[in-house]
Amino acid sequence: MIGEPPSIMSEIVHEVNTVLPEKKVRYLMGCGYPEDIVEAVSLGVDLFDCVLPTRNGRTGMAFTSEGKVVIKASRYAEDEAPLDKNCRCYTCRNFSRAYLRHLFNAGEVLAGRLVSYHNIQFYIALMAKIRAHIKKGSYSTFKKNIIKTLDFRNN
């Protein structure tokens, strides 16, 4: 499932999940955008893996609660805020956007590791929210609300 437009992916996942046993774990490989994960969960997918959080992290793109942050952009040169003000990961607790940008510009390997670390935490938190809303029976409302803020593919 790599490279298809989201509408085609949803259609295929829906079709496949009509024939897969409901009691077995359903795995979707290569689905990595948060908005696609939220959609796929609503279609019955349980398990994902994708390079996106670390591949994008290594190149300076962060997934944040307020959308995509491309940390190498000049607008972050003097930004002392954390990568994501709503995140408590090691990177966000200890490093500013300006410092992360400096690390990237200096070619420091640590830069990609710190942004990847944050991105993985972002995905862990997203999956925790998904599980919590499924348990509460509020997943469809959660999905409607979060899809409005998750547009990493286009922004």
Ligand SMILES: [Zn+2]
């Ligand atoms: Zn963080």
